[in-house]
Amino acid sequence: MMSGNSPDFTERLRAAGLRPTRQRVALARVLFEGGHRHVTAESLHAEVKATRMPVSLATVYNALNQFRDAGLLREVVVAPGRSYFDTNTGHHHHFYVEPDGELHDFPSDKVTIAGLPSPPKGTRLSRVDVIVRVHR
Amino acid sequence: MMSGNSPDFTERLRAAGLRPTRQRVALARVLFEGGHRHVTAESLHAEVKATRMPVSLATVYNALNQFRDAGLLREVVVAPGRSYFDTNTGHHHHFYVEPDGELHDFPSDKVTIAGLPSPPKGTRLSRVDVIVRVHR
DNA sequence: GCATCTTTTAGAATAGTTCTAATCTGCTTG
DNA sequence: CAAGCAGATTAGAACTATTCTAAAAGATGC
Numbered sequence: 001m002m003s004g005n006s007p008d009f010t011e012r013l014r015a016a017g018l019r020p021t022r023q024r025v026a027l028a029r030v031l032f033e034g035g036h037r038h039v040t041a042e043s044l045h046a047e048v049k050a051t052r053m054p055v056s057l058a059t060v061y062n063a064l065n066q067f068r069d070a071g072l073l074r075e076v077v078v079a080p081g082r083s084y085f086d087t088n089t090g091h092h093h094h095f096y097v098e099p100d101g102e103l104h105d106f107p108s109d110k111v112t113i114a115g116l117p118s119p120p121k122g123t124r125l126s127r128v129d130v131i132v133r134v135h136r
Numbered sequence: 137m138m139s140g141n142s143p144d145f146t147e148r149l150r151a152a153g154l155r156p157t158r159q160r161v162a163l164a165r166v167l168f169e170g171g172h173r174h175v176t177a178e179s180l181h182a183e184v185k186a187t188r189m190p191v192s193l194a195t196v197y198n199a200l201n202q203f204r205d206a207g208l209l210r211e212v213v214v215a216p217g218r219s220y221f222d223t224n225t226g227h228h229h230h231f232y233v234e235p236d237g238e239l240h241d242f243p244s245d246k247v248t249i250a251g252l253p254s255p256p257k258g259t260r261l262s263r264v265d266v267i268v269r270v271h272r
Numbered sequence: 273g274c275a276t277c278t279t280t281t282a283g284a285a286t287a288g289t290t291c292t293a294a295t296c297t298g299c300t301t302g
Numbered sequence: 303c304a305a306g307c308a309g310a311t312t313a314g315a316a317c318t319a320t321t322c323t324a325a326a327a328g329a330t331g332c
């Protein structure tokens with residue numbers, strides 16, 4: 001019998017092919033229960049620890065990678081030596097504020113990109129990332 | 137009296153406000169004497185060592201950062217945990233072949249991006265990066 | 273050629289991430 | 303609902319990329 005505390009996350013994880021362990025459910029709750037978020041492994045670790053559920057940093061890394069592989073998260077590469085994960089997996093692009101490291105989504109609805117060359121021979125398009133870098 | 141061996145690089149470095157030391161000249165030669173290139177610190181280190189000019193890895197890192205700050209190189213962030221430097225500092229974008237890590241330039245002449253939102257309040261546009269991710 | 277300020281260097285240090293091997297937990301079965 | 307098993311978690315070690323440190327070497331101005 002389940003607690004009724006967060007059946008949504010339990011189900012969502014199961015649907016993604018991941019066992020709904022305490023840690024993964026706790027992480028999913030932090031990640032997905034509000035609006036869209038950008039996190040790093042460190043920031044997520046700090047947040048989940050604040051909920052008094054003990055989760056190791058290794059588990060945070062494991063979970064982020066699994067969530068990304070399962071399509072629950074999208075990894076955004078904007079700066080060397082730091083990975084951001086975005087809970088918004090839909091089509092959109094990013095503002096990156098240097099040097100703070102702040103990241104903001106913007107929808108791709110209104111953005112049109114024309115004239116892109118076709119992929120190199122033997123390759124298929126996988127994604128087009130647009131990063132608008134701004135500074136203060 | 138100068139050797140006449142590579143006055144171009146010596147001058148180019150001086151013009152960029154950098155003392156033309158042996159190491160920096162050797163690195164500049166490897167980087168700039170052919171066509172446009174993409175390098176990592178490690179790959180550049182291997183190349184310059186092959187020219188029999190001893191240069192430490194720390195110096196390669198220093199030089200890459202200085203060259204980038206001086207506008208001689210552009211840093212391209214495509215994958216977590218690895219920095220690429222591009223000798224092409226003009227307007228252009230990139231194909232990134234996953235999972236090999238291969239990077240190819242393409243000119244931005246024919247590419248038009250319309251409908252980008254304006255930068256967040258208090259910030260100014262610094263650059264728009266387009267990364268076209270492809271796989272085999 | 274000397275003095276000075278910059279650069280280089282080897283190696284240590286740091287940051288972010290992954291790995292290892294032991295322990296634990298969720299799920300299935302009887 | 304106990305037992306068993308596969309998969310998950312953990313602390314800490316290991317690893318990779320990069321930066322730092324302090325000492326030695328080199329470039330430049332006089």
